[in-house]
Every structure is written in C-alpha cells, then in structure tokens.
Amino acid sequence: MNKSEIIDILKSNDEALFKKADEIRAEYKGDEVHLRGLIEFSNICKRNCFYCGLRGENSNVKRYRLLPDEIIKIAKNGADLGYKTVVLQSGEDDFYDVQKMTYIISEIKKLNLALTLSIGEKTYNEYKAYKEAGADRFLLRIETTDKNLYKKMHPKTSFENRVKCLYNLKELGYETGTGSLVGLPNQTIESLADDILFYKKLDADMIGIGPFIPHPDTPLSGEINKENFNLALRMMAITRIIMPDINIPATTAMETINKDGRKIALQSGANVVMPNITTQEYREKYEIYPGKICVNESPDICRKCIENKIKSIGRVVSSGFGFRK
Numbered sequence: 001m002n003k004s005e006i007i008d009i010l011k012s013n014d015e016a017l018f019k020k021a022d023e024i025r026a027e028y029k030g031d032e033v034h035l036r037g038l039i040e041f042s043n044i045c046k047r048n049c050f051y052c053g054l055r056g057e058n059s060n061v062k063r064y065r066l067l068p069d070e071i072i073k074i075a076k077n078g079a080d081l082g083y084k085t086v087v088l089q090s091g092e093d094d095f096y097d098v099q100k101m102t103y104i105i106s107e108i109k110k111l112n113l114a115l116t117l118s119i120g121e122k123t124y125n126e127y128k129a130y131k132e133a134g135a136d137r138f139l140l141r142i143e144t145t146d147k148n149l150y151k152k153m154h155p156k157t158s159f160e161n162r163v164k165c166l167y168n169l170k171e172l173g174y175e176t177g178t179g180s181l182v183g184l185p186n187q188t189i190e191s192l193a194d195d196i197l198f199y200k201k202l203d204a205d206m207i208g209i210g211p212f213i214p215h216p217d218t219p220l221s222g223e224i225n226k227e228n229f230n231l232a233l234r235m236m237a238i239t240r241i242i243m244p245d246i247n248i249p250a251t252t253a254m255e256t257i258n259k260d261g262r263k264i265a266l267q268s269g270a271n272v273v274m275p276n277i278t279t280q281e282y283r284e285k286y287e288i289y290p291g292k293i294c295v296n297e298s299p300d301i302c303r304k305c306i307e308n309k310i311k312s313i314g315r316v317v318s319s320g321f322g323f324r325k
Helices: 003-011 016-028 068-080 098-109 125-133 145-155 160-170 191-204 225-240 252-257 263-264 297-312
Strands: 032-044 085-090 112-120 137-139 176-181 207-213
Touching: 003 137, 003 191, 003 225, 016 225, 032 068, 032 225, 032 297, 068 085, 068 098, 068 137, 085 137, 098 112, 098 125, 112 176, 125 160, 160 176, 160 191, 176 191, 176 225, 176 263, 191 225, 207 225, 207 252, 225 252, 252 263, 263 297
Parallel strands: 032 085, 085 112, 112 137, 137 176, 176 207
Antiparallel strands: none
16 A cells, blocks of 8 residues: 555545454464563653653652562563563663663573563664573554654654664564554644554564553643544554554553453454563553553453453464564
8 A cells, every 4th residue: 555545544434444454364364362471560761751651750650660580580470371472561761771681581581482672762782682682572662753743742852763773673683563652642644654654664573553542640631532442443454454464462552442442453453462461569550541451450360361352252372472474
C-alpha cells in the first residue's frame, strides 16, 4: 500500500480489514500465540514525556527499583511458569549501568530464555554490550513519526536520536521492535500512515501499537477516547497486512479500554501477549496510564487467565521462543 491507500483504510469502517489481517497472520505465523513475561523492574525515569505517568516531574508516583538479583529471581519464576521469553522494562533509570545490566542479562540467559529489553535510549556501545551479554530483542517505540508532535510530547529529547537508536539496534543484530501511541492530541491520520511506512522502511521485527490513555498526573490528563481503540486496531491490522511475518502484541492497553481487547486484537492480526510477571507489590506503582488490568493478580493467575482466553478463540500457546525468522 502507498500512503494514500493507508489513509483511506484508516478512515474507513470496513470490518473486512480485520478478517484479512487475521488470515494473513494465520498464513505466516500460524495459530500459536507467544507469551512473553513482562518484568517492570523500575519506575524511576529521567524523561518527562507528556503522556506517561512515570514522567520524572510526577511527584505523586511511589518510586521503586529492583536490585539485579531480585530481577533475576522474577525471571526464574517466569521460566518455572513456562515462559520462553522475558521482557525487562523500566523507565530510563541510570542506576542500571552497563555492569549491572550485563550481569542481569547474562544470568537470565542461563535460564534458557529469550530476552527482550525495553529500557529506552542508550549509546551504541551500551546496546553493543547488552547484545554481547546475550540480549535478543529490544523494544523502543517511536510513538509518533510526526517530528513536531514528537518534540511536543518529548521535551528536551531528539527525534533524530530516537531514530538513530533504532537503526543502531538493527545494525547490532537485535530483533528490533517499535510502535506508536494512537490518539495523541493533534495527531493526524496522515501521520499514522507515516508511522506504518516507517515500520516498513526500518524493517522492524515487532510492532507494538496501543491506544492513548490519558493519565491524570500528566499535562495530557482528560477523558479516555474510546475511538482510540478502533483506530489502534486498524493500525495494527494494516501493519500485519503490510509486514506479514513480524510479531505483533495484543497490548494490555487494548484491554484497558475494551474488556475483550486482547482477544479482539489476536483475531485482528496480533500473535503475541505479554502477561505481567512482576511481583504484585510493584505492579500498581508502574502506572504509565491509569486503569491497567491485572495489577492485583499473581503471575500464575495471570498465566492461567491468558491461556484460557487464547484457547477460547481456537488458538494455542506456543512452546517456542517466538523469533521472527
């Protein structure tokens, strides 16, 4: 598709889009759903992104950070629960220097797990050190490719550096993930089409797309726009059609807006789910947006719950690591 075709589809309400995306998902990825255990290990962040509840200037957040051995212990529990991949996610917290991160990565890799990092912008040499320690994937969402909007949403940061980081990750051999927030103030359909074309140009290996949910302790506080769910779903479906062999998660934010959001996403092109395996005492403190699901559930209950949802739509939980190729 070219840009004008993507725009037309984003503006339409043709339900055939989701059926087509699901057919392509089945052809290229099969009926397996890959579960990736999410460890939210620090909610301390030096950035001040306008949409994020963890922004450094939010004084209402009860901050925490886990020590390296605590993170490794949670990963071990994830392996015991049957996960084949863990995702280490945090705010941009400089406490975790190269020495600490390479220790964490190398110890987790001893558990026979694939490892995804989602820890923000780093230098080329830092990314290189993490890759050499054993990290397999890196998720760094672009959020929007509209440069002016990006600068408004991310004060004192560089759009160009964000893009540079993504290409550095590709060069270093990571399975590279990115994605967008859908429904940001002043975001246009045209810029969303540009986002999809950016994924294609980058040849990203995984794309995470979620609806914007305003947080009350940010400059973008306000009411949830439920239209963001359907628009995010259309973005995801088009991305599957254009990039048929990539991995696409059914994001937790989808289910925050719609109680069946992750099932609907899995039937519209998605093939990955990332259940939270962080210990319960920290879950509610990692509040990027309000109303996150499953904050009071234990990791084993979360696992059983998502397995039942997957089975209810005729899909199966994968026993593999879930690499793109």
